[in-house]
Amino acid sequence: MRPLRALGLAGLCLPACALAAPVIVAEKQPLNLHAIGMFFVFVLGTLAITWWAARQTRSTADFYTAGGGISGFQNGLAIAGDYMSAATLLGLSSLVFAKGYDGFIYTVAFFVGWPLITFLMAERLRNLGRFTFADIVSYRLDQSRIRTFAAFGSLTVVCCYLVVQMVGAGQLIKLLFGLDYPVAVVVVGVLMLVYVIFGGMIATTWVQIIKAVLLLAGGTALALMAMSRFGFSYETLAAHAIDSHAIGKAIMGPGSMLADPLNAASMSLGLAFGIAGLPHILMRFFTVPNAKEARKSVFYATGFIGFFFLVVVTLGYSAIVIVGTDPQYFVGGDLKGALIGGGNMVAMHLAKAVGGNLFLGFLSATAFATILAVVAGLALAGASAISHDLYATVLKKGRVSEREEMRVTRIATIGLGLVAIGLGILFEKQNVAFLVGLTFGVAASTNFPVLIMAMYWRDLTTRGALWGGCAGLVSALLLVILSPAVWVTVLGNAKAIFPYDHPALFSMPLAFLVIVVVSKLDRSARAERERAAFDDQFVRAQTGLGAAAASAH
Amino acid sequence: MDRPVSHAQSYDQIRNNPKFRQLVQSRSRLAWTLSALVFGVYSLFMLIVAFAPQWLHRPFGEASLLTTGIPVGAALIVFSWLLTGWYVRSANTRFDSLSAQIIEESQP
Numbered sequence: 137m138r139p140l141r142a143l144g145l146a147g148l149c150l151p152a153c154a155l156a157a158p159v160i161v162a163e164k165q166p167l168n169l170h171a172i173g174m175f176f177v178f179v180l181g182t183l184a185i186t187w188w189a190a191r192q193t194r195s196t197a198d199f200y201t202a203g204g205g206i207s208g209f210q211n212g213l214a215i216a217g218d219y220m221s222a223a224t225l226l227g228l229s230s231l232v233f234a235k236g237y238d239g240f241i242y243t244v245a246f247f248v249g250w251p252l253i254t255f256l257m258a259e260r261l262r263n264l265g266r267f268t269f270a271d272i273v274s275y276r277l278d279q280s281r282i283r284t285f286a287a288f289g290s291l292t293v294v295c296c297y298l299v300v301q302m303v304g305a306g307q308l309i310k311l312l313f314g315l316d317y318p319v320a321v322v323v324v325g326v327l328m329l330v331y332v333i334f335g336g337m338i339a340t341t342w343v344q345i346i347k348a349v350l351l352l353a354g355g356t357a358l359a360l361m362a363m364s365r366f367g368f369s370y371e372t373l374a375a376h377a378i379d380s381h382a383i384g385k386a387i388m389g390p391g392s393m394l395a396d397p398l399n400a401a402s403m404s405l406g407l408a409f410g411i412a413g414l415p416h417i418l419m420r421f422f423t424v425p426n427a428k429e430a431r432k433s434v435f436y437a438t439g440f441i442g443f444f445f446l447v448v449v450t451l452g453y454s455a456i457v458i459v460g461t462d463p464q465y466f467v468g469g470d471l472k473g474a475l476i477g478g479g480n481m482v483a484m485h486l487a488k489a490v491g492g493n494l495f496l497g498f499l500s501a502t503a504f505a506t507i508l509a510v511v512a513g514l515a516l517a518g519a520s521a522i523s524h525d526l527y528a529t530v531l532k533k534g535r536v537s538e539r540e541e542m543r544v545t546r547i548a549t550i551g552l553g554l555v556a557i558g559l560g561i562l563f564e565k566q567n568v569a570f571l572v573g574l575t576f577g578v579a580a581s582t583n584f585p586v587l588i589m590a591m592y593w594r595d596l597t598t599r600g601a602l603w604g605g606c607a608g609l610v611s612a613l614l615l616v617i618l619s620p621a622v623w624v625t626v627l628g629n630a631k632a633i634f635p636y637d638h639p640a641l642f643s644m645p646l647a648f649l650v651i652v653v654v655s656k657l658d659r660s661a662r663a664e665r666e667r668a669a670f671d672d673q674f675v676r677a678q679t680g681l682g683a684a685a686a687s688a689h
Numbered sequence: 690m691d692r693p694v695s696h697a698q699s700y701d702q703i704r705n706n707p708k709f710r711q712l713v714q715s716r717s718r719l720a721w722t723l724s725a726l727v728f729g730v731y732s733l734f735m736l737i738v739a740f741a742p743q744w745l746h747r748p749f750g751e752a753s754l755l756t757t758g759i760p761v762g763a764a765l766i767v768f769s770w771l772l773t774g775w776y777v778r779s780a781n782t783r784f785d786s787l788s789a790q791i792i793e794e795s796q797p
Contacts, residue, residue: 251769255720374754389746389757435777682696
């Protein structure tokens with residue numbers, strides 16, 4: 137019979153582990169030489185790419201967006217890589233392992249935002265933007281104020297998410313590689329700095345592509361090995377899983393986890409629309425030559441992500457049988473007790489069970505590479521907000537040489553790297569689940585509403601965007617502080633004032649409401665000009681005429 | 690910086706081109722229909738999960754241990770991906786060639 141205590145663990149940290157790194161205070165494990173060796177090979181390979189990329193990076197356009205020279209297919213892999221974090225593999229498979237079909241429902245929720253981005257955002261992002269999403273928002277609005285605001289929104293999201301990834305990386309690496317936590321954090325931070333500072337977007341994209349291929353290949357190989365135990369029949373797998381799981385037949389349909397539909401709704405809303413407000417994902421749309429490739433890249437990305445998610449669900453169900461009935465993966469060999477290494481290690485145990493230590497090493501190295509690739513993208517997004525938006529456009533009003541802007545970008549990257557390492561070490565013992573709620577809350581209620589309204593709504597004005605964005609930011613922040621993750625877990629109060637983990641269901645509509653009301657009430661002459669400028673923006677958004685072109689390499 | 694003055698005249702011409710209106714209409718019709726379809730099917734799925742979960746517990750086929758819920762979940766992912774493909778195909782062929790024509794006609 138299956139352990140129920142481990143289920144609690146996986147369920148508890150779900151909002152965190154599902155998309156970001158798992159929040160677990162892991163015990164240090166013995167040194168894993170296979171994993172370290174394979175990770176070493178990955179690092180060598182990516183450093184070679186960084187060296188090559190550094191020679192290609194001559195202009196700011198090369199640095200921020202790889203000169204727009206990434207193809208749709210490559211960019212599709214990179215976007216998928218950004219979205220398939222280590223914890224998608226670990227968190228979602230653990231969730232299916234623990235809860236069965238409920239984990240599947242969450243998987244679907246994480247997926248459904250992608251088609252919407254394809255239909256409504258991809259081509260407009262490419263046609264209107266150049267380096268950062270602030271380019272689009274400030275296209276016809278007040279350059280200084282809107283850019284400052286958008287950069288601030290980007291940096292909030294980037295910093296919160298960086299800390300989450302760093303803490304997750306430290307814990308995961310301690311567990312998988314047997315390295316000390318601070319060592320792990322510093323290794324991740326330093327490698328990230330090297331990729332971004334020297335290789336810019338070209339290196340960051342290729343690191344992400346390689347990692348996406350490794351993750352897809354590793355996940356698929358694991359699923360095939362696991363399914364071979366069941367004669368590649370889902371029917372057989374289902375029969376064995378039902379026999380092995382404590383809740384039996386209930387794992388094959390919706391269960392208890394969605395007992396609170398409002399919590400689930402707020403979470404899926406935050407996740408689905410949060411993606412469309414994450415600066416490091418939005419940035420990817422500027423790396424392709426034109427809108428046609430931008431569309432193709434989301435099509436490929438959506439396909440890879442969908443495929444990977446179905447693989448992960450298969451892994452979860454297979455693990456119910458293969459890991460769930462094997463005492464060697466449980467603390468003290470007690471099948472009713474906790475899993476060794478915590479509730480998020482299901483996919484890793486499965487890798488060991490069906491592929492041996494060598495395959496476990498491969499999957500561990502891939503998980504490390506995954507975190508590295510994601511933090512590099514985040515650092516680049518943050519650095520471009522500082523140098524392109526704040527320094528070059530707001531402070532210097534565009535009167536700055538490319539050389540100077542690149543210098544500031546590199547300084548900003550070092551700054552962000554140090555902040556990430558520092559906070560990563562500082563937060564070692566903290567439960568950072570609230571930062572995930574905050575990241576996606578701010579992305580969905582600040583960046584996303586302002587961005588989508590700037591693209592679609594003629595009547596948007598600077599005042600409306602600022603007020604609405606601030607309303608979203610403040611309400612998301614406030615609701616996260618009042619949520620169980622901060623109010624109870626961090627501040628130690630008995631009962632949360634706001635009962636849900638994700639604020640989006642409330643803060644996102646509020647942001648839209650304030651944007652609409654304030655814009656409508658704005659009767660200033662500036663507002664009139666901004667509305668009138670929508671016509672030109674609309675033509676460019678539709679036809680791509682005047683859009684930033686790819687630089688020749 | 691991003692306001693291309695040189696394109697201002699072309700923009701005016703394009704706006705007055707009936708083909709532009711046709712492009713905008715057919716593209717937004719497709720984009721919003723597909724969005725509504727994906728969002729609608731997803732909402733329906735979540736409503737079933739919340740209010741009629743037993744429907745997803747029903748066996749999938751005679752004497753099968755697989756429930757209806759498993760293929761339904763998988764189909765949801767595959768279906769919305771296929772719609773993505775449909776949109777990208779239409780946009781990259783039909784809309785892009787219309788758009789190229791419009792730009793061509795706007796150049797002096």
